[in-house]
Amino acid sequence: MTPKRLQHFSQSVSSYQFRTYAEKIVKVPQMAESITEGTLKQFSKQVGDYVEQDEEIATIETDKIDVSVNAPESGTIKEFLVNEEDTVTVGQDIVKMEPGGDPPSGGREEAGQSPKESASRDQETASQPKGEQEQQKTEDISPKSSGEKMPEPSKQEKVSQSSQLNNQEPPKKQQASSSKEYETRKSDSAFGSREERRVKMNRMRLRISERLKQSQNTAASLTTFNEVDMSSLMDLRKLYKDEILKKTGVKLGFMSAFSRACILAMKDLPAVNASIEGPNGGDTIVYRDYVDISVAVATEKGLVTPVVRNAESLDLVGIEQSIADLGKKARDNKLTIEDMAGGTFTISNGGVFGSLMGTPIINLPQTAVLGLHAIKEKPVAIDGKVEIRPMMYLALTYDHRLLDGREAVTFLVKAW
Template identity: 65%
Template sequence: MPSFSALRSTALRLNHPSSFSHLQTSSCRLFHVKAPITGLIARQTPRSSHAAASYPLLSLHQWRSYADSVTIKVPPMAESISEGTLKQWLKEVGEQVEQDEEIATIETDKIDVAVNAPQAGILKELLVEADTTVTVGQDLATLEPGEGAPKPAKEETKKEESAPSPPPKKTEESKPAEKAPQPKKVAEKPKAETSPPPTTHSAPAADGIGNRGEQRVKMNRMRLRTGERLKQSQNTAASLTTFNEVDMSAVMEMRSLYKNVVLEKTGVKLGFVSFFTKACILAMKDVPVVNASIEGPNGGDTIVYRDYVDVSIAVATEKGLVTPVIRNAETLDLVGIDKAISELGEKARHGKITLEDLAGGTFTISNGGVFGSLMGTPIINLPQSAVLGLHATKQRPVVVNGKIEIRPMMYLALTYDHRLLDGREAVTFLVKVKEYIEDPRRMLLP
């Protein structure tokens, strides 16, 4: 049978550089196909059954050259992100993939980026191993295009199982059928946030002390990047923290009275963070420098004041801390703020957060109280100038109108950049927040 190179040479001699035109050989007929030679698809039709038997390749309906394979590359991620770590492959070589189906996950400093198949086909080769650093535009895998392969006939199998059939006779011939091996289950792929457990090296216990094993796990890119930014904040900002305490009685009473009504009408659960967010926005009207930031070379020489408030809400995930942003929070009411917090929190916890959700932010609120923290000093999220830390609400004895009463009290912590805010502005802002929380009706006043 003539080789492909011989057929190509014949086509070139016939002045058909981009297509074959009714070339006849002793074994097959190549029909005219309008396609470049490098990506030619030729249909072979055996002239006789004898020819088909002589050439096994003639039993194939079609063949493709190597140029038909599609190279899957690292997709563009963001202007500030040029590389990431290939966390895992979701498909293996030889598996059928559909168009836009996710085949791999790339972990970046901020988010996970999905790699999708550009078209349906069969995965031919994986060019990069898991846990390898990849850059935008790098080749990841090759895909052989084609129609979606028929899925395993699970439904047909179920139908056959559900159809009534006479019980098999208990004979020696039927015993092997009864004990036929079940189809092997495909091994479950590791979850996006997990990796194969590291090897544990344990030394024999001495004098009954117990196991002294150690584990070493490589930090993910998000946690590494978060650590770098926090350390950069400590090295750049002149951080100082001021504290106050707030009586949560009024907010808790208001939430208790109206949370069911709000849930029935809007489907949103009324929380406490929305009250603090609204209180901070109103307090910024009196102390706008809290919503400002420093920009410029050599640490900054320009103050940027803003007419809008983009509030970053700290969300703890298994991979690390992220701070999705509520845009133009000053235009939202309590229910709108709670709805935005709920949606962003769900996206962050399920790994669906995007770079657009994390970009920007002019002020941060961190609620460590959900984990039971009584007091702490949050770190400023640069280039912002302040961050408010919320803590656990505890029943404590306090003096109210000259009498000792038990009230639900919370400590507030405001960490601020002393290069931009003086103590007077920082303390005034925190006292304003305290007043709005202790009397929520003030939020309705002009």
Template identity: 60%
Template sequence: MHLAVIRRAVSSISIMRSLRYSSKLVLKTTPVQKSFLMQRRNLHPVVMGCYTNDSKITRNISLPKLFAKQIQVREYASKVVKVPSLAESITEGNLLRWNKKVGDFVQQDEEVATIETDKVDAPVNSPYSGTIVELYAKEDDLLVIDQDLFKIELSESPAEGAEPETKRGETEKEKSEERKEEPKKEELKEPKEPKEPKQEPKKDSHPPKPDSTATSLYGDRTREERHIKMNRMRLRIAERLKESQNTAASLTTFNEIDMSNIIDLRNTYKDSIMQKHGIKLGFMSAFVRASVFALQEIPVVNASIEGPDGGDTIVYRDYVDMSVAVATPKGLVTPVVRNAHLLSFIEIEKEIAELGKKARDGKITIEDMAGGTFTISNGGVYGSLYGTPIINMPQSAILGMHVTKERPVAVNGKVEIRPMMYVALTYDHRLIDGREAVTFLKTIKEQIEDPRRLLLSI
């Protein structure tokens, strides 16, 4: 039997906020008991079923000792949620949008806000279930780690009497439809007097002059300018590209690849791979595998210069974490295929497909882009024929793929039409010599032109 419910103001047991009658009190108690419940004499302070002499509690609530065991304690604590740590290198961001508003009930781990950072749009999830009672920031505000973000009143379910938003919306919609379906009352129509026939104006013998303000044949010709502030990701991309240009001694070497054999291999097995694994076989997995082999043959391309004042230490790695450039509406991101040297063609294709989808859907995380020892950028998907990619610092090199075009080439003394692709390797000349860069790109060319090498690792 519940005689009353204690509302607690905070999560600790130090202060009680108020006491209200239980909803079952009318059915379970007599008028005498109800009267005695709220009297000030013969009272004893109670906390969570225990007696206490805490003066703070005594000043706020006292309960009859007789009914102490019949009191139910509920927690109505409120918590202030702070801006979480988004990543090791990120200390601030802008509030992109609120996904919830004051009064909304949220479940634990439900997304409440989205913070725009230098790299990704990071979701902020509620660590508790409860009702949002206060928001401490507005959209576009600059936020720092551990700053107060919103306040939530803890509860496991929406407050009593609160109607779910979707249900309330459906009810209002149904009512409006019912109103539309109600037959309209026929209005009494008064007889109208017949109008006199209008006299037509006399026609002008001169045709009207064309309006000088009429729209041009090609539409409105305007010369407007729009000034839009760069988002944090675009600003960070600009900073990193300039940093790469100012730090690395960038140099680019080129080669061309006959894609005939890899295209034949793809056409032979793409249907069976789609049927068995549910993925579309592209060329990226082949270039990743070829790059992994070349990086293992020439490990300096997989190394990087690190340390203070531009770096004084070369870091060599016996693993390959392959960064794959993906274009998004907000800018270019480079999610990482971890341990690419241990993955098969199919596993690489799956990883790239999943990371690409997350990036385009705006669900890529900072962890997905952390690290990376070498980058591949495929401008060919947009029709790029030739280009020089920029090094993704602190890496030392980047491979640029381009569109495959049929061109006349010399094959065994004859001119044949072959599908050809230009490839480019931009490298940091501080660390990588020209001989190593050219050999690296030539190794990739050999692997792609003869896919059997990819299987035999030769």
């Protein structure tokens, strides 16, 4: 090999090594021990966009939370290795990017936001009505600047134009045809729209469905009800809510009071806070000295149950603050796996949606779930007199394999 060819080969190898070194592959991050795959819901950037380090590139939807895929370092996106709605696994390559380089002029705000070229006159755009598009096409081909003669209108067109100019009725043939079309359209829409849409369930909804059916098929579920007078609790809240809000910034609600009441009742009935675990449906009862309360929160994607840890060590304000923080994270789609893992007892407040009464489903492997409902003014007998009081129905769904009816009813009575 001549020195010149050797030099050219050396430069080619160096260039190839540099490009190989420069490429950076972004992989699906570790999500949790129990989550190995997800659905790549969307890419936040496009090929050719410049991204900063830790800037979000894509979102992966799992059966519990949405996971963000962030850029490991600053650079330019070169290629997407998967498509949106594809199932991806932990460690799988999803994006190829070229590290380094400078962001486009105008700063980070303009990165990935270059304006698209406006459609040419010949192109159809979504903002143009169809009639305008047809009119434009007609204007483009009309011989305005040429000496060509326009074809003379047909006899039928002349009659129509003459009728319009003289405010005369159109011929009977056209009128009959128009009437027939109107009758056809009328008959088509007589019963309204009968369209159907099929939408694939997202992973969270699929997981919720699976868990709910698992609960129904595993636990011997039974629900007991009680009615509670909310007068005292409402008076307490009214007396202290402004002061607590001013001192701590926490809005005092009812969830903290019910949580605290459950914790106190569990001291006499620890089985409510226990669970059945083990093979073949469970052969071991696990009793706990701590109380982790799962709070049901409704989100756009489905019901989630973030957990208030060691609720037995918190006062009313502490519980209320924890519930508020978890609720905000759930609505902002910022919950982590750790926020929802575990839980020994669940409280679901359907009353915020106006529910009068319902039977909540147990969140396995827990043993019980308390359902709160709407507060309604009702006439009740008080010391031999009829009074109007704010009343609420409570529903305790429990696993009859571990709790008997006596313990379940006693739990409700002790708490309220």
